[in-house]
Amino acid sequence: MENENQEISLPTKYDPNAIEKGRYDFWVNGKFFEAKDDENKDPFTVVIPPPNVTGRLHLGHAWDTTLQDIITRVKRMQGYDVLWLPGMDHAGIATQAKVEAKLKEQGTSRYDLGREGFLQQAWDWKEEYADFIRQQWEKLGLGLDYSRERFTLDNGLSNAVREVFVTLYEKGLIYRGEYIINWDPATQTALSDIEVIYDDVQGHFYHMKYPLVDGSDEIQIATTRPETMLGDTAVAVHPEDDRYKHLIGKKVKLPIVGREIEIVADDYVDMEFGSGAVKITPAHDPNDFEIGNRHNLERVLVMNEDGSMNENAGKYQGMDRFACRKQLVKDLQEEGVLFNIEEHMHSVGHSERSGAVVEPYLSTQWFVNMQPLADASIELQKGDDKVNFVPDRFEKTYLNWMENIRDWCISRQLWWGHRIPAWYHKETGELYVGRDEPADPENWVQDEDVLDTWFSSALWPFSTMGWPDENNKDYNRYFPTDVLVTGYDIIFFWVSRMIFQSIEFTDRRPFEDVLIHGLVRDADGRKMSKSLGNGVDPMDVIDKYGADSLRYFLATGSTPGQDLRFQWEKVEATWNFANKIWNASRFALMNMDGIKYEEIDLSGKKSLADQWILTRLNETIEHVTRNVDKYEFGEAGRHLYNFIWDEFCDWYIEMAKLPLYGEDEAEKKTTRSILAYVLDQTMRMLHPFMPFITEEIWQALPTKGESITVAKWPEVRNDLHNEQASEEMKRLVDIIRSVRNIRAEVDTPMSKQIQLMIKAKDDEVAEQLNNNRHYLERFCNPSELTIDPNLQAPEKAMSSVITGAELYLPLEGLIDIQEEVARLEKVWKKWDDEVKLVQKKLSNDKFVNKAPEHIVQAERDKEQDYLDKRDKVETRINELKS
RNA sequence: GGAGGAUUAGCUCAGUUGGGAGAGCACUUGCCUUACAAGCAAGGGGUCACUGGUUCGAGCCCAGUAUCCUCCA
Numbered sequence: 001m002e003n004e005n006q007e008i009s010l011p012t013k014y015d016p017n018a019i020e021k022g023r024y025d026f027w028v029n030g031k032f033f034e035a036k037d038d039e040n041k042d043p044f045t046v047v048i049p050p051p052n053v054t055g056r057l058h059l060g061h062a063w064d065t066t067l068q069d070i071i072t073r074v075k076r077m078q079g080y081d082v083l084w085l086p087g088m089d090h091a092g093i094a095t096q097a098k099v100e101a102k103l104k105e106q107g108t109s110r111y112d113l114g115r116e117g118f119l120q121q122a123w124d125w126k127e128e129y130a131d132f133i134r135q136q137w138e139k140l141g142l143g144l145d146y147s148r149e150r151f152t153l154d155n156g157l158s159n160a161v162r163e164v165f166v167t168l169y170e171k172g173l174i175y176r177g178e179y180i181i182n183w184d185p186a187t188q189t190a191l192s193d194i195e196v197i198y199d200d201v202q203g204h205f206y207h208m209k210y211p212l213v214d215g216s217d218e219i220q221i222a223t224t225r226p227e228t229m230l231g232d233t234a235v236a237v238h239p240e241d242d243r244y245k246h247l248i249g250k251k252v253k254l255p256i257v258g259r260e261i262e263i264v265a266d267d268y269v270d271m272e273f274g275s276g277a278v279k280i281t282p283a284h285d286p287n288d289f290e291i292g293n294r295h296n297l298e299r300v301l302v303m304n305e306d307g308s309m310n311e312n313a314g315k316y317q318g319m320d321r322f323a324c325r326k327q328l329v330k331d332l333q334e335e336g337v338l339f340n341i342e343e344h345m346h347s348v349g350h351s352e353r354s355g356a357v358v359e360p361y362l363s364t365q366w367f368v369n370m371q372p373l374a375d376a377s378i379e380l381q382k383g384d385d386k387v388n389f390v391p392d393r394f395e396k397t398y399l400n401w402m403e404n405i406r407d408w409c410i411s412r413q414l415w416w417g418h419r420i421p422a423w424y425h426k427e428t429g430e431l432y433v434g435r436d437e438p439a440d441p442e443n444w445v446q447d448e449d450v451l452d453t454w455f456s457s458a459l460w461p462f463s464t465m466g467w468p469d470e471n472n473k474d475y476n477r478y479f480p481t482d483v484l485v486t487g488y489d490i491i492f493f494w495v496s497r498m499i500f501q502s503i504e505f506t507d508r509r510p511f512e513d514v515l516i517h518g519l520v521r522d523a524d525g526r527k528m529s530k531s532l533g534n535g536v537d538p539m540d541v542i543d544k545y546g547a548d549s550l551r552y553f554l555a556t557g558s559t560p561g562q563d564l565r566f567q568w569e570k571v572e573a574t575w576n577f578a579n580k581i582w583n584a585s586r587f588a589l590m591n592m593d594g595i596k597y598e599e600i601d602l603s604g605k606k607s608l609a610d611q612w613i614l615t616r617l618n619e620t621i622e623h624v625t626r627n628v629d630k631y632e633f634g635e636a637g638r639h640l641y642n643f644i645w646d647e648f649c650d651w652y653i654e655m656a657k658l659p660l661y662g663e664d665e666a667e668k669k670t671t672r673s674i675l676a677y678v679l680d681q682t683m684r685m686l687h688p689f690m691p692f693i694t695e696e697i698w699q700a701l702p703t704k705g706e707s708i709t710v711a712k713w714p715e716v717r718n719d720l721h722n723e724q725a726s727e728e729m730k731r732l733v734d735i736i737r738s739v740r741n742i743r744a745e746v747d748t749p750m751s752k753q754i755q756l757m758i759k760a761k762d763d764e765v766a767e768q769l770n771n772n773r774h775y776l777e778r779f780c781n782p783s784e785l786t787i788d789p790n791l792q793a794p795e796k797a798m799s800s801v802i803t804g805a806e807l808y809l810p811l812e813g814l815i816d817i818q819e820e821v822a823r824l825e826k827v828w829k830k831w832d833d834e835v836k837l838v839q840k841k842l843s844n845d846k847f848v849n850k851a852p853e854h855i856v857q858a859e860r861d862k863e864q865d866y867l868d869k870r871d872k873v874e875t876r877i878n879e880l881k882s
Numbered sequence: 883g884g885a886g887g888a889u890u891a892g893c894u895c896a897g898u899u900g901g902g903a904g905a906g907c908a909c910u911u912g913c914c915u916u917a918c919a920a921g922c923a924a925g926g927g928g929u930c931a932c933u934g935g936u937u938c939g940a941g942c943c944c945a946g947u948a949u950c951c952u953c954c955a
Contacts, residue, residue, distance in 0.1 A: 012918065198955095393886065397953075400885070404954080488953085518887095523894085525951085558895075562887080563952090565894065573906055576920055587917035627898090634896065638905070653917075737924090744924040749913060837902075846938040855901050855939095862902090 010589065014575070014582035016546020020692040024138045032076075032709040033143040035083035037477065044080035045481040046072055047461050048144065049494070050152060052091035053129045054098050057136045059520040059528065059566060060487060062538040063554045067517060067633065068485045069142045070555055073688035074628050076143070077713040083478045084143060085464055087150035088130055092417040092453040093187055093353045099125050099416070115415050122416045126151075139539060141547050141691045143709065148474070150464040152456040153418070160463035161418045161456045162435055164505060169433045173369045174410070176422075176431070180286040181409050183361035185307030185321075186354035189413040190365050192452055193406060194492050196349040196358050205344035206329065208337050210235060210252040210279075213260055219244070219252060220275040224346055225284075226332065227325045230257055230313045231302040234280040236291055239265035241276050255337040256328070257314065264295045283362040301362055305413075321359070366411040366420060366449070373500040374405040380503055387499055388513045390631055391561040394488060401492050402500075410452045417450030458497035461510035468505075479506070483513040488561065491516070515631050518563035525565055536566055548690035549574040555689055556637035577641060578693055581686070584649050585697040588675045591660045595672045597702040602677060602720065604670035608732070608772050609655035611725035616647050617678050618721050621714045624685050633689070640686055648678065651733070658774055676702050681714040728768050731804055735769075736779045738800040738807055745823065746798065746814045756782035757808040759791035765804045793879060799824070801872045803865055817880055824877050831870035838863045 011018075027033060035043075046068050051061055068084060076082040096110075099122050103109055110118040130151070137144060150157060168174040182191040206226045209218040219235055232254055237244035248265045268291055269278055282292025283299040292299060302313045309316045309324045316324045332338035349358035378399060380386055389395040411420060423432045423444035438444045456463070465479045466472025480502070486495060495514055502510035521527055522534040529535065541550045552574045558564040606614075620643040627636035656675060659667035680703050687694040687708050698708040705711050739756060748754060756776070760766035769776070769787045776785055793799070797810040798820060838859055841847055848856055 010917095013920080014918090397886070400954075492953095519952095556896095559897095562895095567894065567907090569907055570894075572920080576906095576918095579920065580918065583918035583921090585917085590917070630898080632898075635898080638896070641905085649917085650922085654915095740923060741925090744912070747912075750915070750923080751913085834902090841902095841939085844938060848938080850938045851901075858901080 010582075010586045012583065012586070014579040014693070016548060016575075016578070016692070017543075019696045020139075020141070020542075020547055023692050023695055024141060027143070027707065027709055028146065030707060030709075032707055033084070034145045034147050035474075035478065036081050037473070038081045041079060041081035043083065043478050044072070044075040045083045045085070045478040046483055046485070047085045047464055047481055048087060049484070049486050049490075050087045050089040050150075050457065050460065051133055052094055053088045053126045053133070053151075054091050054094045055129060055132075057133060057538060059536055059538050059541075059554075061136075062140060062550065063517060063520055063564065064485055064487065065137070065140060065142050066551045066554045067515065067631075069140070069551075069691070070628070070633060070688040071483060071485070071515075071631070073143055073691065073709065074713065076709065077684065077687070077711060079712070082143075083145055083148065083474075085148050085150065085478075086137065086142075086144040086146060087460075087464060088126075088133060088152070089453060089457055090126065090151065090153040090416060092412055092414050092450060093189065095122060095125065096414050096416040097187060097353065110415065118415055126153075136539060139542050139547055140551070143691075148464070152453070152460070156466065157456060157459070157463045158418055160459050160468055161451065162421050163468045164459060164501065165418075165421055165451070165455075166433055166435050167505070168368065173372065174366060175369060176364065176366050178362060178364045179367070179409075180284075180289040180360050181363050181365050182349060182351075183305070183359045183363065184351040184354055184356055185303075185305065185359055186351060186356035187414075188305050190363060190409055190411060191351060191353075191358065192409050192454070195352045197352050198347045198349050200345055201348040203344050203346050203348070205274075205342040206332075206338055207275075207340035207342065208255070208279075208332060209339060210255065210337075212247070213251040213253050217247065219247065219263065219277050221277050221279045222274045222342075223279055224344060225325070226338070227309070227313075227316075227321055227328055228281040228284045228302070229254065229279060230309070230316065230328075231281045231283050231300040232257075232259075232261055232279045233282060233292065233297045233300055234261050234295060235263045235277055236266045236269050236280050237263060237277045238269040238271045239267055241269075241271050243276060255332065255335060262295075264291070264297075266291050266294060285360050289362070299362055303359065303361065305361075307356075307359065365409050366422075366451075368408040368410055370405040370407050370500075373504055374402045376503045377402050377496070377500045380499070380509060385509055387509050387511065390513055390515045394491060394514070394516045394561065397488070398491055398496055398499075401496060408452075410455050411447075411449040412452055413448070414450050417453060418456055420447040420449050420451060422447040454493055454497055457494055458501040459505075461498055461502060462506050479510075480508050481511040483515055484511040485515045485517070487519060488516050489519065513631075516561050518558065518561060521563050521565050523565055523567050525563075528566075541571055545571050545575045546578065546692070548578055548693050551691075552577070552637060552689050555633040556641075557634070559634055560631055577645065578690065580645055580649060581690075581693060581697070584644070584653060585679060585700070587653055588679055589700055591656075592672055592676065592702065593668075595669075595676060595702050597704045599669075600673040600676050600702060601669060602673055604666055604673070606670060606674070607655070607659065607667070608725055608728055609652055609775070610670065610674050611722040612729040613648065613652040613678055614674065614717075614720040615722050615726050616643060617681060618716045618718075621681065621685065621716050625713070628688075637689060640682070640689070644682060644686075648682070652678070654779070655775060658778060684708060684711050684714050687711075728772070731765070731768070731802065732772055732775055734802040735776065735805065735807060738802055739780045739809065742798045742800060742807075742809055746811055748811070748814060750781055753781055753783035755784045755810050756780050757786040757791055757794065757797070757810070758788075759793070759806040759808070760787060760789045761804040762789055765789075769805070793876070795879070799876050801827075801869045801876075803869075806872055806876075821877055821880050824873055824880070828870060828873045828877065831866050831873060834866040835863065835870055838866060 048068065049064060051057055072082050072084040100110055113121065165174060182196045184191050203224050205222050205224060207220060207222045209220045211218045221235060235252055237248065247263050250263050251260045252263060254261055268287065280288045280291055280297065282289045282297050283301040300312055302309060303321060304310045307321045309319050309321065311317050316328065329338060350356065351358055381399060389398065421433060423438050423446050426443050426445055432438050432444065461481050462475065462479050465475040467475050498510045502508060519527060526532060526534060538550060549571050553571045557570065620639055623639040624636045656671050659671045679701055683694040683698045695708045758769060760769055766787050766789050773785060773787065794808055794810045796812055796815055797808040798815055800807045841859055842863060
């Protein structure tokens, strides 16, 4: 007995925490999110961009995954066999840094533990944080297929990585070589080009002079990194530079060091810049390295891997690079070598991970020869099977990078990652690269380095599906994937690399579409960062306003490709929306009288409001479906918002109260049916955006099915469409608004009854209005309601003209004739302006002749309407004046 | 230096094949109407950055200018 009316005791306020609790378990236990391998359905696949196992998810993750969740939930409801594959990334440098920090706190280090011991620690870390991330996915309500969760370091993926490395090596696309790479002295590993962030830094330009060995002259050079002079092996000038032509081939004596180095000619040198002479340090600068190659220069490395100076730095050995710079500058000044220091703004590379100043450093590393792979990627974009970037402008960003591709340094001096499958023979030094270790492992030593994390991420769309086993069921069914969702900040890091690896190894694009979104910024438009302390934890937002509010805000807060500012007020506004939905449903449930799904009957005699809301529902279904298909979630969300709040709540529910509170059982049943039906359909459309509240409401409503997650996506029902009803409804709303307006004008609240007289244009309109006079009675609260085409306008009354009718509100005592005339004159002016505007258009022959027929006709209709209104207002003014 | 984005109401942003500018928040006024006062009703507020061009018609298309922001070199 108590349970029967349980819904009536629903709290008046929407409490997200109460609703969201336990719902995810219901979904996961029901296996609603698992791909079904159902041959009767088309597959639809998305792979999650695997978050780093380093820590918490941020708002960017929440945004990215919400978009994917919306896409996959819609597709699931539209009848696809959906696979949304979850997983995480081992994040080499980032994770290793965290684990090392933890070890340091414990007073130990990776060197104490050894490689095996350290890796065990890292795996423990991974397990802990993987759990943490899954909990966050749960709170966000993501419909992930956990039965297929993958990790970049698991056996299958490691296998794929090895296969790719060895194959590329065998094809000559991976090579080992000595090059200038970006060295991070803090983490002591190589970085790829895109892991270096360039910042403009206020530094100095140090001007020095090197004396010629024969003492005949000196040559001026300048540098921003004076400590590298210790490794100078030449000075270069432009071959055409008349100032220096006579010095080419001569030698200068390197100050401090005492080494004799040659003056070489190279047209790389810019004659206009500085003195026109450049010091050359092949081991510490990429351009100098190239010049060194051309002139067979010695490469003198003066730094250790930790950024301290090495034995080649002479008396500076052991000093940190920056301390050395300071001391060296002092010494050079004393010797008179360094004669000027200039303030200088220049761009300095910093490690994306550690923030340390990156050192261009000579080192032996593994590289991918990118040109052939990039060529194939560019070629792909010329065909029908290209990757569709959304918005498409990002294709240019992508292609531009591919067209200016540089070789990819893939080795990292870390322990946490895929160890490079290369071995060196202990005796002969012979190199062996293979899928398996050498047959006689005791004679070989494996390369110490691991691969760049992105090397494994690049394989994610197919390595997660069982590749390289090309007979794998998932690989055959779910690959290529349908859409990838990610931020524009990792187009180069990840999107590009997935594309070229996929082409190379599967001969297909990895995904049909790439939906690119922006960055989440703070309310002031700044990037969220640890140093600024302006980050917002999505879990805090959820705790306060619920996952549904956060998700709706993220999904509708911007347009594709644009950044998104996080504002608490907006999340709160979304909560208000959820609360509105909650209360509308509460109202419906309270008046449903326990109607069962089977009892829902839309065939009964429908009221104007019924017909209208069903028509609007159709239109909303059309708009939402179309926009969701285009990834225009903002537009889709707005259509839902407006439909639910402005139409369903503000008008339909209010109008439905008439039959619901009345006596006619048939009317009640139809109204209940329509309330249930419209809410059911609306909840389905809103579900991908706000999964929790919609499931809660849907379960409470008379609906059929186990869960809204697997309910069918709404479709337009032509049998429930009625344009005529929409027009009649519009007139009714016009009248009600006009009356409210006049009431406000004369300070007469709704509670006070007024007399309402409506002069309909003709009998037809009069009949329509009469058929719906119960609505006018409810919303206008008239003491007396007259609807008559032949109405005699009363003298003392407020009036209003709408399309097809005139309204009069005799308000003796409240009405000031002069004020009313002044008010009407404003109204007249408004209509007169409209008339002039439209007539100007219509008097333009070019418009009439060239514009489409329906546009011209619409203008003619408007002209009639405005003229009619203006004249009626004019007549009224004259009546009042006389 | 190259590429891209932004510029619309006080603030944050929509505006999708070019056909009379919208939302949320904020503001003003009136309402405790039995779903919701975190609500309801009414209202104020914009030379759509600027200058040209295309067009019968431009917030939208084209060219240029200004300011801001990103990416690449």
